[in-house]
Amino acid sequence: MPTIRIILPQHLRTLARVGAEFPLAVESPVTQRSIMDALESRYPMLQGTIRDHTTQQRRPFLRFFACETDISHEPADSPVPDAVTSGAEPLIIIGAIAGG
Amino acid sequence: MSQVRVLVGTRKGAFVLTSDGKRQNWEVSGPHFAGWEIYHLKGSPADPNRLYASQSTSWFGQLIQRSNDGGKTWQPVGNKFAYEGIPGTHQWYDGTPHPWEFKRVWHLEPSLNDPDSVYAGIEDAALFHSSDGGQNWQELPGLRGHGSGPGWQPGAGGMCLHTIILDPKDANRIFIAISAAGAFRTDDGGKTWLPINRGLYSKYIPNPTAEVGHCVHHVAMHPARPGVLFMQKHWDVMRSDNAGDSWQEISGNLPTDFGFAIDVHAHEPDTVYVVPIKSDSEHFVPDGKLRVFRSRSGGNEWEPLSNGLPQENCYVNVLRDAMAVDTLDQCGVYFGTSGGQVYASADAGDHWAAIVRDLPAVLSVEVQTLP
Numbered sequence: 001m002p003t004i005r006i007i008l009p010q011h012l013r014t015l016a017r018v019g020a021e022f023p024l025a026v027e028s029p030v031t032q033r034s035i036m037d038a039l040e041s042r043y044p045m046l047q048g049t050i051r052d053h054t055t056q057q058r059r060p061f062l063r064f065f066a067c068e069t070d071i072s073h074e075p076a077d078s079p080v081p082d083a084v085t086s087g088a089e090p091l092i093i094i095g096a097i098a099g100g
Numbered sequence: 101m102s103q104v105r106v107l108v109g110t111r112k113g114a115f116v117l118t119s120d121g122k123r124q125n126w127e128v129s130g131p132h133f134a135g136w137e138i139y140h141l142k143g144s145p146a147d148p149n150r151l152y153a154s155q156s157t158s159w160f161g162q163l164i165q166r167s168n169d170g171g172k173t174w175q176p177v178g179n180k181f182a183y184e185g186i187p188g189t190h191q192w193y194d195g196t197p198h199p200w201e202f203k204r205v206w207h208l209e210p211s212l213n214d215p216d217s218v219y220a221g222i223e224d225a226a227l228f229h230s231s232d233g234g235q236n237w238q239e240l241p242g243l244r245g246h247g248s249g250p251g252w253q254p255g256a257g258g259m260c261l262h263t264i265i266l267d268p269k270d271a272n273r274i275f276i277a278i279s280a281a282g283a284f285r286t287d288d289g290g291k292t293w294l295p296i297n298r299g300l301y302s303k304y305i306p307n308p309t310a311e312v313g314h315c316v317h318h319v320a321m322h323p324a325r326p327g328v329l330f331m332q333k334h335w336d337v338m339r340s341d342n343a344g345d346s347w348q349e350i351s352g353n354l355p356t357d358f359g360f361a362i363d364v365h366a367h368e369p370d371t372v373y374v375v376p377i378k379s380d381s382e383h384f385v386p387d388g389k390l391r392v393f394r395s396r397s398g399g400n401e402w403e404p405l406s407n408g409l410p411q412e413n414c415y416v417n418v419l420r421d422a423m424a425v426d427t428l429d430q431c432g433v434y435f436g437t438s439g440g441q442v443y444a445s446a447d448a449g450d451h452w453a454a455i456v457r458d459l460p461a462v463l464s465v466e467v468q469t470l471p
Contacts (some may be wrong), residue, residue: 045176049160061159065145095159
């Protein structure tokens with residue numbers, strides 16, 4: 001099972017009690033969906049905070065970045081870049097920089 | 101000696117204030133959940149150390165936090181609020197049908213006798229209940245399924261179920277209020293609901309005396325007299341002596357009958373407090389003066405209470421869930437402002453002092469009186 005690297009927004013790090021970057025084992029094939037499934041299984045308190053409970057849609061103010069690319073709009077079941085799967089690059093879940 | 105614990109929800113976190121029964125010196129704990137909007141937090145009457153908090157942001161959605169030690173530590177519990185069945189539609193601002201969508205929890209109301217039982221009032225308006233300490237939430241669909249549901253319309257702040265009152269003498273009776281649908285009552289534990297808006301007059305809706313559609317801002321009840329309700333509506337302060345079957349206006353000599361917060365003295369069921377707010381587009385206190393108004397006659401005759409409150413250059417708002425009372429012999433009254441102050445009076449409103457200043461904008465204030 002591949003182990004990838006995850007970077008969460010600060011508020012979710014606090015909620016999940018994780019550091020700036022942490023490893024996550026993910027079932028193959030490694031896709032946005034399988035990553036989210038593994039993340040929510042390992043850290044149940046994150047359920048509903050990144051994707052909607054019911055629709056499974058990514059929340060509007062969050063994006064998925066990898067390898068200097070915004071992969072947010074790639075299909076949820078498409079493989080993420082190899083560099084993420086191999087652990088060479090992290091998957092960055094980032095919040096919109098906005099608001100007061 | 102008794103203690104008082106004040107639970108403050110703000111735009112950027114929760115704060116817990118504690119004092120002894122003198123209520124002169126306060127210890128401030130927080131911010132808890134820094135950076136998150138805390139619409140409401142409230143303690144269980146059955147176990148004062150059991151607290152529930154509604155935590156949300158536009159980024160990460162809704163969380164519910166639970167404490168078993170009076171707010172020292174917290175743990176996230178269930179945050180899935182799924183409408184029963186096919187959600188259907190309500191009216192959108194422009195009058196078109198709009199699907200019911202969960203946005204946030206506005207109000208948490210723990211059961212009077214079971215710490216694990218708690219109700220949640222949500223936006224888009226619905227009532228949910230958890231019987232396992234907040235881990236799992238089920239809708240009471242009879243409310244949203246009331247025949248008028250498709251005609252409900254949001255107020256400017258969203259279509260929120262913001263008020264939940266559990267009748268201490270009748271476990272099957274619950275009162276709720278929705279902006280801008282109005283007030284409703286169940287007498288069968290939530291299976292069926294009755295609109296209780298007769299006597300309300302709202303000039304901003306096509307039929308000012310319609311069965312539903314009124315922008316009720318808040319409702320308060322004295323637990324010893326649950327058939328008497330006091331309401332702060334978008335305009336008008338109202339009173340019902342028959343559990344909401346009909347209402348009479350009691351605005352009397354208030355400088356403006358607009359406002360959000362309303363509450364009742366802990367030991368005097370006819371002593372009522374409101375904070376008049378300049379309506380309709382400004383939403384701050386009139387004349388730059390922060391004044392609580394108190395009626396000792398159940399309405400109509402109101403006296404301004406200003407001793408210790410700013411009387412010039414003050415332009416704050418006091419939101420609907422941001423006023424509460426303690427139950428000490430000399431009733432304490434508390435309210436929080438959009439300017440981040442929490443004011444308290446240890447003598448039923450005669451004298452006031454800020455017990456904390458410069459918090460983020462205050463969304464809610466609840467008080468626990470501890471042994």
